[in-house]
Amino acid sequence: MLEQLRGRLVTPESPDWEQVRSGWNLSVDQRPAAVVEAAGPGDVEQVVRYARTHGLQVSAQAGGHGATHALDDTIVVRTDALDELSVDVPARSARVGAGVRWGSLQGALDGTGLTGLPGSSASVSVVGYCLNGGFSWFSRPYGSGAGSLRAVELVDAAGDRRWVDDASDPDLMWALRGGGGNFGVVTAAEVELHPAPAITGGRLMFPIEQAAAVLTAYGKATQEAPESVTLWAYLVHYPQSPALPEAVRGKSFCMVDVITPDGELDGVLATVRSAGTVLSEVIRPLQPSEVADLNSVPTPPQALSLITSAFQEVTPELIGTLLSYAGEPSLIFQVAIRHLRSGGVGGRPGAAAADPVAPYMVLAVSIVPSPELQQAAEDQLRALQEGLLPWRTGYMPPSGLSAWNTLRDCYSEADLTRLREIKRRVDPDDTFVGNFRLP
Numbered sequence: 249m250l251e252q253l254r255g256r257l258v259t260p261e262s263p264d265w266e267q268v269r270s271g272w273n274l275s276v277d278q279r280p281a282a283v284v285e286a287a288g289p290g291d292v293e294q295v296v297r298y299a300r301t302h303g304l305q306v307s308a309q310a311g312g313h314g315a316t317h318a319l320d321d322t323i324v325v326r327t328d329a330l331d332e333l334s335v336d337v338p339a340r341s342a343r344v345g346a347g348v349r350w351g352s353l354q355g356a357l358d359g360t361g362l363t364g365l366p367g368s369s370a371s372v373s374v375v376g377y378c379l380n381g382g383f384s385w386f387s388r389p390y391g392s393g394a395g396s397l398r399a400v401e402l403v404d405a406a407g408d409r410r411w412v413d414d415a416s417d418p419d420l421m422w423a424l425r426g427g428g429g430n431f432g433v434v435t436a437a438e439v440e441l442h443p444a445p446a447i448t449g450g451r452l453m454f455p456i457e458q459a460a461a462v463l464t465a466y467g468k469a470t471q472e473a474p475e476s477v478t479l480w481a482y483l484v485h486y487p488q489s490p491a492l493p494e495a496v497r498g499k500s501f502c503m504v505d506v507i508t509p510d511g512e513l514d515g516v517l518a519t520v521r522s523a524g525t526v527l528s529e530v531i532r533p534l535q536p537s538e539v540a541d542l543n544s545v546p547t548p549p550q551a552l553s554l555i556t557s558a559f560q561e562v563t564p565e566l567i568g569t570l571l572s573y574a575g576e577p578s579l580i581f582q583v584a585i586r587h588l589r590s591g592g593v594g595g596r597p598g599a600a601a602a603d604p605v606a607p608y609m610v611l612a613v614s615i616v617p618s619p620e621l622q623q624a625a626e627d628q629l630r631a632l633q634e635g636l637l638p639w640r641t642g643y644m645p646p647s648g649l650s651a652w653n654t655l656r657d658c659y660s661e662a663d664l665t666r667l668r669e670i671k672r673r674v675d676p677d678d679t680f681v682g683n684f685r686l687p
């Protein structure tokens with residue numbers, strides 16, 4: 249049956265298996281049963297029908313930034329070639345194939361006065377991100393990536409392609425907005441675009457020794473900022489890598505990023521600027537294409553581990569804990585505090601299965617320099633996560649989970665029950681496996 253594929257079936261016997269089986273995140277030694285590089289939606293339909301008749305399971309994967317061992321022994325459908333991309337400026341929407349990355353969508357928006365809701369990596373897929381929550385530079389004014397999903401083209405458990413939106417199946421649409429890949433393979437999606445007439449943003453850098461004062465000022469600035477303005481703060485320890493500019497190589501900093509879609513930053517930065525010695529400040533007009541690359545996250549595959557936790561406030565206790573675990577160089581490369589917003593998709597709590605509901609999120613990241621340090625890096629991250637527990641609140645979107653987390657960190661028991669019921673209805677034989685299975 250799979251002989252009809254237009255794309256490529258790659259199995260453990262194929263010469264390039266070792267390369268093809270990996271996702272972007274090399275810290276997960278992903279071992280699927282086979283990989284199908286789909287050439288189009290018809291290939292996805294064939295794979296699902298084949299899997300059903302042979303009692304196999306199917307997982308979709310774009311870049312593999314969210315690789316986990318849940319994908320082991322499944323047929324992984326790679327969506328890279330599903331690359332259609334069209335923008336409807338008057339309708340403020342884009343149709344994207346499942347393989348389209350944020351860098352491509354944002355690139356298509358230059359000069360339109362509109363933006364999508366990219367996060368910190370241009371190479372993450374729009375569909376994978378939105379299905380898993382998606383917290384963006386613009387989540388404060390415009391909500392989560394999941395909330396911007398208007399409709400999807402889905403290959404369902406019968407192997408049939410259908411269009412799903414709030415009119416045709418509101419429950420399934422709710423589940424797809426943050427419920428991940430457990431409900432079918434999305435071949436394309438329609439996402440909402442948002443007004444961005446004058447994106448302006450950039451970064452202030454301070455000595456790491458002033459981090460306590462800068463993070464305190466950051467907390468105050470986020471309270472004062474209008475909803476259009478987003479501020480993210482970081483502790484960063486740059487490695488001694490020749491790939492880095494000499495000015496930062498081997499050095500540590502406290503940094504604050506700021507961005508707004510409408511050019512209005514008046515007064516927002518005064519509190520932060522006055523908290524320490526500004527080593528560098530670059531704030532300028534930005535094109536939508538530049539936004540997804542603001543953090544300069546490396547595009548080639550990396551061994552990356554991370555933890556994410558949500559908070560109501562930036563308190564002295566939170567700052568003290570971050571500094572005691574990550575104030576000095578270690579295997580934790582970066583700790584970020586992201587200011588999001590609470591209140592659900594477009595101010596409608598409960599419109600998506602996963603939506604950041606706490607105003608602050610802490611992300612700590614290790615880019616593991618060699619496989620033998622993987623365990624030590626995870627131990628350091630878990631110790632920080634434990635240290636943060638007393639102030640942690642709310643649920644995380646699945647796009648913030650580490651491979652070792654479970655979806656229990658993302659949904660209330662009531663939402664989990666609802667997700668399980670929808671799963672039983674649309675995929676009774678459990679053909680589809682997301683990178684995090686429904687517990």
Ligand SMILES: Cc1cc2nc3c(=O)[nH]c(=O)nc-3n(C[C@H](O)[C@H](O)[C@H](O)COP(=O)(O)OP(=O)(O)OC[C@H]3O[C@@H](n4cnc5c(N)ncnc54)[C@H](O)[C@@H]3O)c2cc1C
Pocket residue numbers: 271272273307308309310311312313314315327346366367368369371372373374375376377379380381382383384428429430432433434435545552645647648681682683684
């Ligand atoms: C460097 C880096 C930066 C990041 N920055 C952010 C950020 O700022 N904000 C944020 O929210 N997240 C961020 N993430 C997390 C990222 O959004 C998730 O890993 C997400 O899963 C998308 O990555 P991907 O497109 O490579 O997905 P993949 O790893 O390819 O897919 C992840 C899962 O999504 C599901 N899926 C993907 N495509 C489909 C499909 N077509 N149909 C059905 N299910 C599908 C599957 O369950 C799959 O296992 C970042 C990750 C990295 C590594």
